[in-house]
Amino acid sequence: MILGAGKGTRVRPVTYTVPKPMISLAGKPVLEFIVEHLVAQGFSQIVINTSYMADTIEGYFRDGSRFGADIAYSFEGKLVDGELQGEAIGSAGGMKKIQDFSGFFDDTFAVLCGDAVIDVDLRAALEFHHSRGAVATIILKEVEPDEVSSYGIVQLGDDGRILRFQEKPAPEEAVSRVANTGIYLFEPEVFSFIPSGVEYDIGSQLFPALVAAGAPLYGIALPFTWLDIGNVRSWWDATRSVVSGELAGFKLPGRELRPGVFCGLNCSIDFDAVEIAPPVLIGGSVSVGAGARIIGPAVIGPGSVIEPGADISGCIIDSYTRVGGVATLEDKIIFGNRCISPDGVSIRIADHDIGWILGDAREQGPPNPVNETLQELANELRDKNGSQVLL
Numbered sequence: 001m002i003l004g005a006g007k008g009t010r011v012r013p014v015t016y017t018v019p020k021p022m023i024s025l026a027g028k029p030v031l032e033f034i035v036e037h038l039v040a041q042g043f044s045q046i047v048i049n050t051s052y053m054a055d056t057i058e059g060y061f062r063d064g065s066r067f068g069a070d071i072a073y074s075f076e077g078k079l080v081d082g083e084l085q086g087e088a089i090g091s092a093g094g095m096k097k098i099q100d101f102s103g104f105f106d107d108t109f110a111v112l113c114g115d116a117v118i119d120v121d122l123r124a125a126l127e128f129h130h131s132r133g134a135v136a137t138i139i140l141k142e143v144e145p146d147e148v149s150s151y152g153i154v155q156l157g158d159d160g161r162i163l164r165f166q167e168k169p170a171p172e173e174a175v176s177r178v179a180n181t182g183i184y185l186f187e188p189e190v191f192s193f194i195p196s197g198v199e200y201d202i203g204s205q206l207f208p209a210l211v212a213a214g215a216p217l218y219g220i221a222l223p224f225t226w227l228d229i230g231n232v233r234s235w236w237d238a239t240r241s242v243v244s245g246e247l248a249g250f251k252l253p254g255r256e257l258r259p260g261v262f263c264g265l266n267c268s269i270d271f272d273a274v275e276i277a278p279p280v281l282i283g284g285s286v287s288v289g290a291g292a293r294i295i296g297p298a299v300i301g302p303g304s305v306i307e308p309g310a311d312i313s314g315c316i317i318d319s320y321t322r323v324g325g326v327a328t329l330e331d332k333i334i335f336g337n338r339c340i341s342p343d344g345v346s347i348r349i350a351d352h353d354i355g356w357i358l359g360d361a362r363e364q365g366p367p368n369p370v371n372e373t374l375q376e377l378a379n380e381l382r383d384k385n386g387s388q389v390l391l
Contacts, residue, residue, distance in 0.1 A: 001095060001105075002034060003182075004114040005051035005076050005088040010231040013346050017336050019053040021114035022060065023229055026242045026281055026299065027253050030229055031057065032067075033117040038110075039068045041122040047104060048114070049094035051076040051086030074098045093200040095186075100196055105188050111202070113182030117238065119248060120183060120224040128220045129185045132160060136190055136210060139183040140221040145171050150230065151179035152203055160218045165207060178221050181228075232344040236333060239316055240297040243279045252281055264302060283319065292325075305361040324357040334358060 008020030015023070021031035031048075038046060046064060050057050050073050057073075064071030074097055077086040089097060095111065098104050108129065110122060120139055129137040140154055148171055155164040155175040166175055180203060193209045194200055210217045225247060227238040241247060254262040258271060260278025266285045269276075273290035280294055283302030288294070293311045300306065301319035309325035317323065318335045333340040339358060340346040349358050 001098065001109065001111045002031065002038075002046060002048045002114045003091050003094065003111065004031065004057055005049045005086065005094055006115075007052045007086070007088070008115070011229065011235060012344075013338050013340065014232065014235065014333075014335055015052075019056055020229065022053075022056055023115075023235060025117060025227070025229075025235075025239055026250075027283065027302075029060065030117055031061070031114050033250075034112060034114060035061065035064070035067050035069060035071070037118060037120075038112075038122075043110065043122075044069050046071045047074055047098055048072075049074045049076060049088075049098070051088040054084060054086065074101070088199075090199040090205075091202040092194050092206040093198060095202075096191060096194040096196055096200065099188075099191050105186070105191070107188070109186055109188075111184045111186060115229045116182065117227040117229075117242075117247065118181070118183065118224060120181075120222055120226075124222065125183075125185060125220055128160070129218070132216065132218045134185070134216045134218040135187045136207070136215070136217050137185040138162065138207075138217075138219045139181050139185075140178045140219045141181050141224065141226050142177050142221060143179045145174075145177060148174040148177055148179070154178050154180055154219050156219050156221075160220055162207075162211065162217045162219050165203075165211070167204065178219070181226055232333070232340060233342045236316065236331075236342040239299060240314075243281050243297045243299060245279065254281065254284070260296070289325065303361055320361045322359045322361040322363070324359075327357045 004021045006020060008015035011020055011023065022029045035046065046069050048057060048071065054075055061071050074094060076088050076094060077084055108126065125137065125139050138154065143151060149168050151168065153166040153169055153174050153176055154162055156178065157163050164175055184202065193206060193213065200206065207217065227241060229235045229238060242250060243252065252262040254264040257263050258276065261276050261280045263282045264284030267282060268287040270290060274288050275293040277295045279296040280298045282300045285303050286300055288306045289308030291309045292306045294300065295313040298312060298315050300317045301321060303320040304317055305322045306312065307323060307325040310323045311328040312323065313329065314331045315329050316333045321334050323329065331342060337349050338346045339349060349355055
């Protein structure tokens with residue numbers, strides 16, 4: 001089961017327009033990374049619980065056949081006046097709803113959060129889980145001391161049995177540096193600890209109930225890549241990691257037209273008239289004007305227009321974004337109608353009268369005389385001095 005019902009409030013304003021599992025990393029939804037990894041690890045039957053923007057997830061993955069899996073959905077919510085209204089019932093509540101409906105979980109099963117890219121060895125975790133006779137096993141990962149306050153921290157016994165939980169402790173109070181990654185293995189017996197028809201959480205309610213009952217609850221710390229999209233900063237960091245080639249086994253989409261510069265099809269870029277420093281991922285049908293500068297790690301979404309003279313450094317640019325030639329963007333996320341800093345602070349472009357600098361590339365507005373002048377100058381210099389002139 002993949003948990004996909006949350007609203008992703010900590011990743012707002014990005015999740016105002018896209019559900020958290022569908023946030024893109026280098027052109028691919030986070031949830032797609034998870035599905036592909038599960039299939040590679042031998043899992044072929046997957047149920048995803050959905051609620052917030054459920055149709056976006058379900059419409060993308062459909063029955064799962066193109067990913068080599070059978071995928072079904074458990075919707076949490078209702079239809080009101082022709083509109084779907086999500087009513088998430090908690091991670092454990094979502095598990096219980098599926099089990100009460102069909103008895104789907106008839107053997108050892110995995111539950112994963114739908115907001116992190118992982119490459120964990122689930123076969124090794126399953127072997128540990130069965131060897132301990134566990135009813136539940138949490139896959140853990142050691143984090144840096146200054147990161148413990150962002151995670152649920154676990155104290156383990158010598159045999160791997162879980163002795164204590166701490167939810168986001170201060171670094172000086174943490175009993176360990178071992179964090180809950182939101183990846184779990186369960187036996188069907190776990191459902192006797194989950195009530196039906198109520199909101200119920202795995203971390204804050206189910207696990208304490210298992211500890212209180214003395215049930216065999218274990219944890220195993222494994223080394224693996226874990227790109228957690230917990231907030232805007234972590235998404236920005238994860239994108240930079242993926243574009244920089246730090247995710248093993250992932251090949252950036254498009255063609256590598258220059259070392260470390262990947263482009264989709266149908267792009268209009270004169271590489272001799274622009275400055276592009278890798279790593280950079282450029283989507284299909286992008287236009288980059290003469291004299292523009294793009295410094296990686298950076299992502300330029302499909303259909304975008306980077307006008308002559310624009311200066312972009314360390315940015316994530318959403319699809320169909322127009323960046324004006326006088327713009328200088330450093331460490332920014334341009335998503336939808338907002339300009340967002342990695343710390344999550346954002347401004348609505350329309351509210352700050354900068355629509356002539358940042359906008360939708362599909363809008364037809366009056367020509368910008370500044371950009372026209374830059375283009376004319378670029379053409380004149382190239383005619384006189386050759387194609388190596390940079391503005």
